[in-house]
Amino acid sequence: MALESINHIIREFEIDKPEMRRIMRAFSLEMKAGLEKGGKSSLKMLPTYVRKPTGEESGIFFALDLGGTNFRILEIELKEKGRAKILKAMNFKLPNRCITGDGRELFLYIAGCLKKFLYRYEISNEVCLGFTFSFPIDQTAIDEGRLLNWTKGFGLKGVIGKDVVQLLKEALAKRGLGNVEILALLNDTVGTLVARSYKDPDCRIGIILGTGTNACYSEKLLNIKKLKGRVSKGEDMIINIEWGNFNKLALTRYDRKLDKLSANPGEQILEKMVSGKYLGEVLRLILNGLVQKKFLFLNLGSTNLDVPDLFKAEHISDIENDVSRDLEKTKGTLKSLGIRSSTERDRHIIKRICAAISRRASRVSASCTASIIKEMDPNLSKAHTIAVDGTLYEKHPRFSKNMETAFREIFGKKASRVKMALTKDGSGIGAAIVAAIVERDKIEKV
Numbered sequence: 001m002a003l004e005s006i007n008h009i010i011r012e013f014e015i016d017k018p019e020m021r022r023i024m025r026a027f028s029l030e031m032k033a034g035l036e037k038g039g040k041s042s043l044k045m046l047p048t049y050v051r052k053p054t055g056e057e058s059g060i061f062f063a064l065d066l067g068g069t070n071f072r073i074l075e076i077e078l079k080e081k082g083r084a085k086i087l088k089a090m091n092f093k094l095p096n097r098c099i100t101g102d103g104r105e106l107f108l109y110i111a112g113c114l115k116k117f118l119y120r121y122e123i124s125n126e127v128c129l130g131f132t133f134s135f136p137i138d139q140t141a142i143d144e145g146r147l148l149n150w151t152k153g154f155g156l157k158g159v160i161g162k163d164v165v166q167l168l169k170e171a172l173a174k175r176g177l178g179n180v181e182i183l184a185l186l187n188d189t190v191g192t193l194v195a196r197s198y199k200d201p202d203c204r205i206g207i208i209l210g211t212g213t214n215a216c217y218s219e220k221l222l223n224i225k226k227l228k229g230r231v232s233k234g235e236d237m238i239i240n241i242e243w244g245n246f247n248k249l250a251l252t253r254y255d256r257k258l259d260k261l262s263a264n265p266g267e268q269i270l271e272k273m274v275s276g277k278y279l280g281e282v283l284r285l286i287l288n289g290l291v292q293k294k295f296l297f298l299n300l301g302s303t304n305l306d307v308p309d310l311f312k313a314e315h316i317s318d319i320e321n322d323v324s325r326d327l328e329k330t331k332g333t334l335k336s337l338g339i340r341s342s343t344e345r346d347r348h349i350i351k352r353i354c355a356a357i358s359r360r361a362s363r364v365s366a367s368c369t370a371s372i373i374k375e376m377d378p379n380l381s382k383a384h385t386i387a388v389d390g391t392l393y394e395k396h397p398r399f400s401k402n403m404e405t406a407f408r409e410i411f412g413k414k415a416s417r418v419k420m421a422l423t424k425d426g427s428g429i430g431a432a433i434v435a436a437i438v439e440r441d442k443i444e445k446v
């Protein structure tokens with residue numbers, strides 16, 4: 001009985017080849033609809049006003065990189081020929097009031113951190129920067145964009161509908177930072193694509209698989225029917241897909257429950273099945289169900305599986321990484337989470353469930369990525385480097401391998417033309433490169 005139930009759950013999480021094909025078709029339709037004027041789609045398909053770099057951009061630029069609860073400030077030297085070097089960096093952890101409090105607090109905090117950075121490194125001349133703000137933004141120019149909605153558990157008041165560059169400028173003025181110029185606003189996926197394509201012309205797709213998940217790609221201007229703002233140069237523009245909101249996916253009862261309990265029910269459905277912020281919670285909901293049916297932790301009177309967000313994605317990575325005899329390491333992981341005792345059987349079941357959850361996430365990601373590749377290059381006649389960043393992709397033992405297997409199932413032999421490249425710090429380095437593109441365009445105009 002117990003084993004049957006567990007096998008059933010694992011089957012529910014399987015994304016087989018026909019399902020991957022179905023996801024690809026649905027994703028492609030949503031991409032097209034999202035590019036139309038007034039088109040209805042769960043994919044926002046946001047114009048970014050950024051085009052790919054030439055690799056010749058150069059100079060010293062700064063990046064403010066806000067992706068999740070961590071905030072980074074970087075000074076970056078671009079040396080042409082695709083060489084970028086981080087000269088200085090400072091990391092900050094956002095306090096809670098900057099995640100769910102008043103929006104002004106967040107921007108004042110960012111400006112305060114920049115002030116510390118400039119003071120510490122004794123920088124007083126002009127600071128030209130790119131601002132990576134990794135949330136859905138309706139951009140109308142390279143340095144202007146309104147927040148559409150919060151994701152990843154953020155919920156600051158007074159920011160939705162406002163231009164985030166303007167909010168940052170006001171905060172910089174309040175902190176007395178008159179020497180700072182914000183040249184560009186961008187998403188982390190865009191930074192990642194740009195950072196990789198600075199040295200690799202085959203890169204046209206950027207993906208984040210971390211706390212949140214999203215992708216962007218380079219699209220022909222002609223196909224972006226809904227474009228509102230002015231475009232000064234080029235024939236292509238990077239589109240921020242905001243794939244986390246894709247909703248044409250088959251949900252299990254656990255996904256429905258997680259969605260209902262989340263800060264944004266009905267939104268970011270793909271993100272809730274794929275990204276690091278949520279995978280641990282899917283695991284908790286499944287295990288809790290098994291405990292209630294008395295299929296797991298029979299030796300324990302009570303567990304703390306009622307505590308939301310008990311498991312993090314890193315625990316899933318740890319458990320899947322455990323090849324020790326009797327899964328001893330997993331025993332330790334569970335103990336550290338307050339689950340005092342577990343049998344070897346319990347741990348094997350948990351490991352199988354972890355693998356099913358992360359495998360589903362990787363196969364959904366691969367299907368959507370394959371769909372983007374097909375949109376750009378239906379016969380897969382070119383080589384494609386996909387720039388990927390994010391802790392889930394980087395730290396999980398099998399995520400990238402599972403995606404590669406899925407590509408082989410989808411593309412057959414041609415899958416060898418698709419290469420995924422971990423692009424660390426892409427969101428920051430890309431911000432500097434985009435700032436350099438903007439500055440060069442300005443000079444050329446004069």
Ligand code: GLC
Pocket residue numbers: 067134135136151152187188189208210211212213214215242244271
């Ligand atoms: C969320 C945000 C998106 C971002 C992604 C990865 O999905 O909405 O803009 O790119 O997280 O950080």
